[in-house]
Amino acid sequence: MAEAILRHLAGDRFEALSAGSHPAGFIHPITVETMQRMDIPMEGQTSKSWDEYAQTPIDAVITLCDDAAREACPVSHSDAISVHWSLPDPVSHLGNEEERLEFALRVAERLRTKIEGLIDLDWFVDRAELVKRLEFLGEI
Helix, strand or coil: CCHHCCCCCCCHHHCCCCEECCCCCCCHHHHHHHHCCCCCCCCCCCCCHHHCCCCCCEEEEEEHHHHHHHHCCHHHHCCEEEEEEEEEEHCCCCCCCHHHHHHHHHHHHHHHHHHHHHHHHHCCCCCHHHHHHHHHHCCC
């Protein structure tokens, strides 16, 4: 969701990459439906391993789901700014289909708010200040 939201809101101002240590191999139907309801295109979105980006220069790594925060990030990106925005994984939410979708929409709206703040950041402040601002976005 984060990659799709960032691409939608920021256009070509940012290069959004989304990946995990254990990709499912597909985009979950709840994610697809959530993005459709928010009018956010999903064209080109795929489930990817972070190994695909091992040699890609990355400025910032933002982990989202609490499970992801407990995993080690790729060593090749050790110079990247790294912050965590604590969000529940909507796919893991229990309930009937509509309850799960409503939960996913609430999570996606929180994520959209954080990403809007990320887009508006002054990325030319010193590194410590940028980390502080990114961490603040994680708290809203």
